[in-house]
Amino acid sequence: MIDFDLLSRSPVFKGITPDHLKAIMQEIHYQVKNFGKNEMVVHSGDECSRLFIVLEGSVKGEMADYTGKTIKIEDIAAPRPLAAAFLFGANNRFPVTVITNEPVRLLCIERSEFLKILQQDSQILTNYLNSISSRAQFLSQRIRFLSFKTIRQKIAHYLLDLAGDRLAVVELPLSQAQLAEFFGVTRPALARALGELDQEGLIQVQRRVIRIQDKGKMNELLKG
Amino acid sequence: MIDFDLLSRSPVFKGITPDHLKAIMQEIHYQVKNFGKNEMVVHSGDECSRLFIVLEGSVKGEMADYTGKTIKIEDIAAPRPLAAAFLFGANNRFPVTVITNEPVRLLCIERSEFLKILQQDSQILTNYLNSISSRAQFLSQRIRFLSFKTIRQKIAHYLLDLAGDRLAVVELPLSQAQLAEFFGVTRPALARALGELDQEGLIQVQRRVIRIQDKGKMNELLKG
DNA sequence: GGAGAAGTGTATCATTTGTTACAAACACGT
DNA sequence: ACGTGTTTGTAACAAATGATACACTTCTCC
Known part of the structure; x- marks a missing residue:
């Protein structure tokens, strides 16, 4: 079962009523996966063909350097999406390894299914565009600063x-x-x-x- | 008049036949603007509410530092889009000042109109998502490198x-x-x-x- | 083959920052 | 007021890089 009330507060589904969201989700194919504590969700280099959204619990993104040592990049808690900026683009591979901090429930939507949603609902489309666009802008500013x-x-x-x-x-x-x-x-x-x-x-x-x-x-x- | 053959080779409209593109464009509202040489197209800080695509000629992006000195960032020639990653997102303002290198023709599409296109055609939607997603990935790698x-x-x-x-x-x-x-x-x-x-x-x-x-x-x- | 330009290897010194260590100021609970 | 832990200010030395200069190689065009 999905908590649509929580999910509607996710950046991707912001501004959508829980009921409407439920209706949308009934139209498409998706999966909900459960993970235990400290389980690996995706491995760095895995193909990124699905959108993941944390429904419950939290995960951490770790980056492995060339030596195998891992560095924690960031925590992602419900109801935030996972590596949203990597679902599309030229090289669809996760740059990080994702590991659960605690028992976690994940919503998994295939890229093609998510595309259907984007075309169907302009609010979600706008949300998603804003999201990755903001990220690009943030990164851009950061580079300017680092220079x-x-x-x-x-x-x-x-x-x-x-x-x-x-x-x-x-x-x-x-x-x-x-x-x-x-x-x-x-x-x-x-x-x-x-x-x-x-x-x-x-x-x-x-x-x-x-x-x-x-x-x-x-x-x-x-x-x- | 628009050269749809050229426009269909733009990253945003890749994979669309010139005829199909022409049909799509007839459905929406847009403008074509002409500029002379060394004219300012947008000023840094301007609101970014329209998508610009260079139809003819080339422009350069310049960034002004705090002292007023300007640094050339990049050249953009036909048929590439202009600051595509800034059309959406939290702070819709151009980070750069754009100046023409030569006489230029620009296609201007309002954000709301462009949204219509994105919803209507999944190929263009995918193109655009790939485009800004790739940019985010590129920037992300660059930051990692700079670190x-x-x-x-x-x-x-x-x-x-x-x-x-x-x-x-x-x-x-x-x-x-x-x-x-x-x-x-x-x-x-x-x-x-x-x-x-x-x-x-x-x-x-x-x-x-x-x-x-x-x-x-x-x-x-x-x-x- | 030769002249000039571009690219590369190397040296010297000044500047900036990292490293480490410690003291002083503050915050907070008892 | 008192200790305890955190934050901030400073210092001395080492390491890395910038700036500048110059010799040497390779390439290109004539």
């Missing part, structure tokens, strides 16, 4: 983005350690860079609260 | 990827200078790293031709 060479540049970009047009005083939403990880640098290096910018009078740092003193010079940093 | 810290790691990843399961001898498809730019490092630094890997016996470099001597140790590099 900044120095820590100073990353800080400048981050702070200016955070401040926007508003006042020049911002409070960091992350701890330095988290921010350092987001920047892809070490925590002491980040603290040092913040300290230097403070000494040079570009910003004023009081733990999490930062005042941008000289927006002009901060912009200058992004030049090179 | 390698050292040049040695980038080299290892690049070479192992290039070699695949085949022999251990690969010929670089790019010059060192181009490869260095792709890696986001300087050319001498890349050459130095290659030289060191050679000295350590992991690879054997003869200008563009590289022989991977020790795949095991190359894999090790990707650990840390």
Whole structure:
């Protein structure tokens, strides 16, 4: 049995009433699969020909590097879909290995069946397009961010983005350690860079609260 | 007038016969706009509510950094679409400014009209999904690549990827200078790293031709 | 074959960042 | 107020890379 109430809150089916969703699902072929704890759902490199949506429990995506060591990428809990961006596209293979954190129920829909849904319901189509489109945009921004060479540049970009047009005083939403990880640098290096910018009078740092003193010079940093 | 023969070779309309495409287009509302040379088509930050496809000529995407300096991102020639991944998604704004390289004819389709097409024709829907999905995958891989810290790691990843399961001898498809730019490092630094890997016996470099001597140790590099 | 251009190997030094370690400031429960 | 754990500020040294310069090879065109 499927909890259509929960499923209708999934990003893919947002805005669809549970009843309507139930009607839609009756028209197509799908499967519900049960997994135990720590079971492997898909293996990295498997062909991605079905859409998976977590109905119950949560799974984690792990990426295996060349040595076999695995790194956890992200957790996905009900009712979110699984690797939605990889259902279509040139190379339909999972980039990650997916393993259950706990007992899990998965909704599996063949790509061709899911296509039927997309053609039938414009709301779901829009949802899905928005979803992978947003992901592409997010990734695009992330690449732009990663292309900044120095820590100073990353800080400048981050702070200016955070401040926007508003006042020049911002409070960091992350701890330095988290921010350092987001920047892809070490925590002491980040603290040092913040300290230097403070000494040079570009910003004023009081733990999490930062005042941008000289927006002009901060912009200058992004030049090179 | 639209050259449906050309348009049917666009990634979005691939696999559709020119006649069928003509029939589809007669059902919906669209515009064809003409631009002169060096005219601005869209400005960075503009709302992206229409799909643009280049019918004639070519345009370039430029990104403005905080200082106002512009960097050319890519050229788009007929019959390719423009910023297809930004038509949907959370923040529908162009990340780039688009300027014509020469006199250009553009096909403009409102998002709502394009949605009609997507629902009507499963081939076009699949094309479009493949297109933005591929882009997300490409960006995803690029981020993974950028997350390698050292040049040695980038080299290892690049070479192992290039070699695949085949022999251990690969010929670089790019010059060192181009490869260095792709890696986001300087050319001498890349050459130095290659030289060191050679000295350590992991690879054997003869200008563009590289022989991977020790795949095991190359894999090790990707650990840390 | 020779001249010039492009690509490659290498060296030196400056700059940036990672690494490690430790002290100071803060948060929170008792 | 007091300890305890977390977060933040700083320091010293090592490692990696950038910047710059130059010699050498290979290619191409004449």
